[in-house]
Every structure is written in C-alpha cells, then in structure tokens.
Amino acid sequence: MIKKIFRKIFLIDLIMGLLVTLKYFFLGKVTVQYPEERLKLQPRFRGLLRLYKDEQGNDLCIACGQCIRACPDSLISIYSERGPDKKLRPITWTFNLNRCMFCGLCVEACPTNAIRFSHEYELAVYDKKKLYIHKKDMYLDENTRKYFKEN
Amino acid sequence: MNIFVDYILIPIIKILFIITFVFVAVLILIWLERRFQGFIQSRLGPNRVGPQGILQSIADALKLLTKEDVVPHQVDKFIFNLSPIIVFVTALVVFAFIPFGTDLTLFGKKISLYLADLNVGLLFIIGFNSIGVFGIILGGWAAKSKYPLLGSLRSASQMISYEVALIMSLVSVLFFTRSLSLVEIVKAQQEMKVWFAFIQPVALFIFFVAGVAESNRLPFDLPEAESELVGGFHTEYSGMKFAFYFVAEFAHILFFSALVTILFFGGWLRPFPNVSWLSFLDYIPPVFWFLGKLAFFVFLFMWMRATWPRYRYDQLEMISWKWLIPLALANIFITGFIVILVK
C-alpha cells in the first residue's frame, strides 16, 4: 500500500512515461528521406503492369484474352490479327491504369508470362488520357520509363 | 546626464531588444518543438528549409502572412479581429518586467537588463496574464460556431480555476521576499543564499502545474484539443490571426518558464550562490544562467507534450479545485507558521 502512495505522490508513473520517450529520443530515426533515399523493393513488388517480348523481339503475348477475363474490371482490351505464320498476334493492346487495383489476377492468368509487374510505383500523371496506356508504351525501355516522369 | 538618453533612447533600445528576443525565441521554439518531438518519435523533424530546417518556422510565418485571411460571414467582425490582438499583446507586455541579468556597463553607462522594475511587478504580470484569457474566450465566442464555442467555454473555466492555484502558490513564496518586484525576488534569493525551489518544493510543483494549464499545454490543452474540438477556439481563424494565437501560445510558454526560473531557481544566480569553491562559475555571465534555466523548462514543456495523454475537461477542474488549491492553502499556512517560528 505504501508503495502505491509513494508512486502516486511522486508521479512515478508519469516519469516512467517520460523515460520511455527519452530512450527513443536517443535511439535515432527510422524514417527514409523519400526523394533522396528510397526503400529497397522486394522482388515480388507489384508495380506497374508491363508487356514483355521474347529474345527475338516479338511479343510474348498470344492475344488469348485470358487476362481480360481474369481482371475484375476487365481493364485490358486487345485487338488481334493472324500473323503471316498463322499465329494470333496483338495489334493494339490498351491498358486502363485508371481503375487498376494491382490485384495480380491477370499476371497469374497469362499462360505465356507476357505481362508482369515492374517495380515502378511513381505513376502520377497530369492528364487522365495518359492513364490509358497503349501498346507502344507498355514495354519497359528507356522512353517508356520517362512516360510518367516528364510531365 | 540628459533626459533624452536616459528616458527615451535606452528604453526604446530595450523595447526593441525585448520584442526581437521574444519573436526570435518564439520562432526558434516552434522549430525546436517540431524537431524535438520528431526525434522522440524516432523520425526527423523539419529538415528541408535551411540547414537542419531552421528556417522552417520563418517559412511558416511567411505562409501565414500570405494566406488569405478568411472571415466567415456569420462572425461578429469587431470582436473576431480584436481577440487575437488581446492575446498577442498581453503575451508580449509581460516580458517587460523579466530581469534577464545583473546590470551591464556599456560605454561607461550602467544599463539594467530589464525594461522596468515595478515594485508591484509580479501582481501586474499576473493581472495582465489573466486579461489574455479574454482573447481566447472572445475569440472562440465571436466565431459563432459550435466547436469554438465549446473551446472558449472550456478555456474560460480552466483559466479561472488555475489562476487561483497560481496566485496562491506565489503567496507562499512572497513570505521571503517582502516585495513583488522580480528583481527584488532574485536579490532576496541571493541574500538568503538558497533558491526558493529548495525551500518551497510544493509551491514550485503547484506553480508549474498551474503554469502548464495557463498556457494550454498538453496535459491540460482542452480549449484547443485537436482530436475533440477540431481546432478549439481558433478553428475559424486563418492567416495572420492564427499566427497571433500561435505566437502567443509559445510566448506564454517562454513567459512561464521565465517566471519559474526567476521565482524558484534564482533568475541569473549561478547554481549554489553561497558555495565558495564553486566561484569559478562566476566567469559565465549571469544572462547565460538565466537563459540556460529558461531553456531547461521550455524543454520540459515540450517533453510533456510529447509523452502524456490529455485530461478530460471535468477532471481538469477537479485537479485544480480538489488538489492544487487546498495544497496551496496548506502550504501557505505551514510556511507562515515556520516563518513566525524562525523570527
């Protein structure tokens, strides 16, 4: 009982709280200064959807439409034609980044691994039309990397 | 000595000095609080504007200056504009009587480091301080919307109850000084060779708690409790008027830390004034002692803000009426009794 009164009079519980905050005062920061320092992304990070080509440079995508059916909001639209070698190739491949929630169902549904998530997460644009990404901007190379940056 | 120099030039310089001191101190205080709280929360405070973010509060001030001064239509114009001024002026005026240090001899002229030495200094300060409450009450009321109304009502009752506790704790200190002027109080501590804090620990505790409540700082910051009343009494203010309130709040902190150092920790006296072998401490000019102690108490204000939760409105009143005031009264009787015994 005495200990309780002693604690109550000399505000021990309040001082204990102060000591905790003082401890963290000296323990140093945990935050990352965003534009200069950046966090390391895990390999499975789901960034922007990108279209990939095989070694010879033609599309991996065989325009089967699995991804269109898998997507909850069907944000991908493909117009395809039979190429000279009778195989279906996509002519236009538009992706509506506007309503994409990065759920990854399309990547999982694609039989030929043609679409995968890149590690880009700075996807802000000034005008909405840029969010409807067309085939030429879907590949991951130097000019598309600037696609989101230069605005 | 001609009148001009003594009664006009030097006071003006002192006034300018005090105003710049208060403004610069407040700006640094704002920046320091955000940095300090940041480090406690294991993050960096503002560090973008200027080296280590020092110019951050200047940037804030400029932003507030250029921000559009919104005056909601249903507001009572005159009082709405008047109340920030009241708060700001009272917060500034009280600094006139704070003695920063002993007299300074510059170009052969003895200059006292305080603007005026009223023999009723302390009474004047406390009186002026309670006028500041009007600013908050009128400000909240004039805004004519529900949240500021609640905020201002809360601040009214909080101020009154803690004003009583404040003054009573001072009374027990004044037994030993026999004069209300702050300079005399420090001199009294010098003669008695001991700080009042060691004689009157209870009064110190009450005074400090009441000081925190007066300046609306965290354990008692009901009137502008963000999480409950959105913005408390200054919800409707924006731009320069809001800056007045903000500066006034920090000026209050500065003022109460100064008062605590003067009344309880010997304004500009070096620690343990009577201990002879500590005399090498005399080389440090008295002003630094005063500012050092001031900084410690300001640090304490910020530390409390970062750590403790907030009291509820009625608990706040209960503490003052049921705990602080009876304690202060008992303290007065005991000290009075002891003083008579000693005489």
Place this chain on the structure above:
Amino acid sequence: MRKTYLEHTKEIIMNMGPQHPSTHGVLRIKLWLDGETVVKSEPMIGYLHRGIEKLAEYRTYTQFMPITDRLDYVAAASNNLAWVQAVEKLMEIEVPRRADFIRVIITELMRIANHLVWLGTQANDIGAVTVLLYCFREREEILDIFEMFCGARLTLNAFRIGGLAHDIPVGFKEKVKNFIERFPKYIDDYERLLSENRIWLKRTKNVGIINAEEAINLGLSGPSLRASGVKWDIRKSNPYAVYDELEFDIPTGEVGDVYDRYKVRIEEMRQSIRIIKQALEQMPNGEIRAKVPRIIKPPPGEIYHSIEAPKGELGFYIVSDGSTMPYRVKIRAPSFVNLQALSKMIEGHLVADIVAIIGSIDIVLGEIDR
C-alpha cells in the same frame, strides 16, 4: 449529469463528422448536447457505401477476391481468409495443411497490424501523440513482410480458393522470426507509456461501459465483447484453418469499459505472437494449393462462414445458383454491428469521452458502409 433542465436552456445539436479528426473515417454522429454531456446521439453512415454486395453478384468467385480486400482495409488478410474459406466450404475443397499454416501466420500478422493502428489512433485521440508514431514504426515492419510475401503491403489478395497464390519466399521465416522476438519488447514500451499512466487511467476507466448481456443482445463481437467478460473467440469455439492445433488463450476484461478493451487488445497482440511462433515451427512442407478447376462453379446452395477478424465476427453468407457468379453475397461486418452499440455507450458522457469510446470499439468505415 444535471438532472433538472432550466427552462430556457435547450440542447445544442452538434454534428461530429463526417470529416472529424477522430471518427476513424467518414462517420457522422448527430449529438444532442446539454452543455458538454451527451443526451442523445445517432450515428449516420453511408458516406463510403460502394455497393460491394451488388458488385459481388456480377463477378466470379476469384474476381471478387480483391474487392474483399477493400472491406476492412486495415486488416485485408482476414477478409480474404473469410471469403476464401466460405467458398471452399461451399465447394467442400480440402486445403493443404501448409497453406493453412501460412494463412494463419499472415492473418495473425494482420491482426497485430490492425491492433497497432487501433492503439496508435486511440492513444492519439486521447492525447498521447507519440504512441501513434511508435505503433506505425512497428507496423512498417509487418507491411514489409507482406510486401516480401505477395508484393502488396495493404491489400494483399494473396489467398486463392483452394490455397495460396504463391509459396513463401526464401528468408520469409527468418524475417518473421526476427520480428517476433523484438515485438514483445515494444509492447512493453507501450504499456509503460500508457497502462499505468494516471491520465490514461482517468480517461479510460469506467468510460463507455457496456455489460455482457447488453453487449450480446446488441450483437457486439470481438475484443469489445470479450472486454465485457464474455469468453467467446471463434478461433476457439468454431476453429477454422489450423487454430485447433495451436494453443493460445483468450484475454477477457471484467467491466467492459474503454480500459478493458485496451487491455484485451494489448493481450491479444501478445497471443498472436505465440500463435505465429507455433505456426512457424509446425509448418509442414508440401504443395500450397489444392486441385481446383480453372473455372470455379460451386454447386447450388448456401453457406454462412465466419472467422474471428481483428474487429469481431466477420461472416460471409453466399447463395450460389451453380453459375460462376454468386447469386447473393451478404457480408456480416463486425464494425457495422459494433457501431450500433455506440449510442448506448455514449449516453451521459462528455464530448471528450465520445472520442475515446469511438476509438475503443475500433471501427473501420469501409466495412460498415460496404
């Protein structure tokens, strides 16, 4: 509370929300105030109503999965788990044990993350601003673990009907083990900052009391109900996944005030640590997904499956007509029913207590408004 009303004073009707710093989302409460004490209150919701149950009727069972993430966006994994297990129960699919263990680990980690968000915002509403930052610092580590596991930090969408989307990556176990060892120390820090603090005790003791019968009658569930002394946790009473093989105990309070709810949730975080530790040790090898047809067409019928979400009993009632899209999905959201008990808890308290009580029942508006 003043019992006698003077003739000329009338109650002021105050509007708290929908944008208010402490209503945890777009909740609006209409308050009839007498001075500062609440006479009557009526929560108004619907500001975040997206018609998720209508959406469900026009999407296949796998397509609806990412939308369940958006229900209780603070604890997305438990929504996924409830949905996935409901469909598995409907189609009577047997999930491999390894998948069940990983699901338990992820949902328990999400429970800790949810309680951290709750503790941070609750403490911040009552005034202790630093606890919020400490909680989010620990939560950051959990989100990194999720990012490593499935690539997304908040809306995981990592479970699939019949198992998991993909197996745990290399180094996942070490990262989780590392987190578990350090985490109890952090909880002790929060306790030292808050549990004995007299201001915290004054603000939370005997505030927003609700006794056991009233709570059960009002449909309260989860930590808020256990704080009133009812020992009911779906993980123990109707075990799902592998909870029956793991031992942990269910913390309960006595009075059912804000302090008890605080104590119960803090203790629950410690129990989750125990669960994760056991699950990590006992996790068998093996494949992570059952043989599931590509297009999922459950037999016609109905199913009601509920799990112990961090906020209470989260249930999915699915009526299927044999097609690939559910005929009707009803989501029993714990926050929705818990919020109903709010007006009973608030009566007679001050404005400052409302903030503490809202924080203590831990509501998320995404789940309330659906």
Place this chain on the structure above:
Amino acid sequence: MNNQEEQKEIPENYEKIVNKINKIFSTAIIEKKFERGELTLTIKPQFLIPLAEFLKEESDLKFNFLSDICAVHFPKEKEFEVVYNLYSIIFHHRVRLKVKIKEGESITSLTRVWAAANWLEREVYDLSGITFDGHPDLKRIFLPNDWKGHPLRKDYPLSGKEK
C-alpha cells in the same frame, strides 16, 4: 433452388433442435435441410417471433446471438427470402431460419428479441425494400433518404439515367 437428395441424415445434436421445435410449434417448420454442417429451417412468417423467443430462451439451445439478417430476391417467383443466421455463444452451434414472403409484403421485426436486429433490418429495408413492422425507426441507413428504389433487388437498373 432444388435440393438434391431429400432427407440427408441430420446429426443428433441438430436433430435435437428440430424435435424441440416440433414439440412446441408443430406446424412452424415448412422444410428443414442439413447441408455442409448447417441446419436451415424454413418457417412460416407468423411463427417468426414466438420461435425466435423460444430459440433464445430455451435452456439448452440459448441462441442468444443474432449474427446476420439477409434478404435474397427471387424475381421469377416474385418473392423474397429473409434469412436469419443465429448463433449460440454458450453451445457454439448455429441455425439458420428462412422466411419466404411475397414482394411488397412486410414482416414482423425482431428488435424485441435481439437489439442487434435494429440496424440489420434497417439495412435490409434500405437495400432490398422489405418493411419490418414494429421496428423503432425504420428509415434508410446507407442511402440518402430521398433515394428512389432498392439497389439489391435483382430488377434494379444497373445503368442509365436516374428516372
């Protein structure tokens, strides 16, 4: 909905519930079904309140927790199925009561038996348009008060201008 095999064998603890109900309300249960470990009883609307009170108060049934109320709309038969999911915290077992009502009919409110029903019924009223008589303040809970139509009906227009 067709139910395939007629009388699947009901495990004895659920059988106990059915017998207890039949003993008192002999004609209440229209159809009982036991599927995937869940007992579903379709009952006549007028027996709703007495049966609910019985299930709640009965010593060894104690369904004191109303989990969920849901309305399923069948436009072909032009009827609604109001589904009550009950749970007993003491005995950890669940039962589901179903009541079939025609469109436009109303149903008695259960707020007298379980207070939890208050908002759940308001939600069903708001989204499916079934009125519950005896409900303390039956008004819309999610949608604005002047909203026309009830979204969760199957015949609710999915697009087009608001009429």
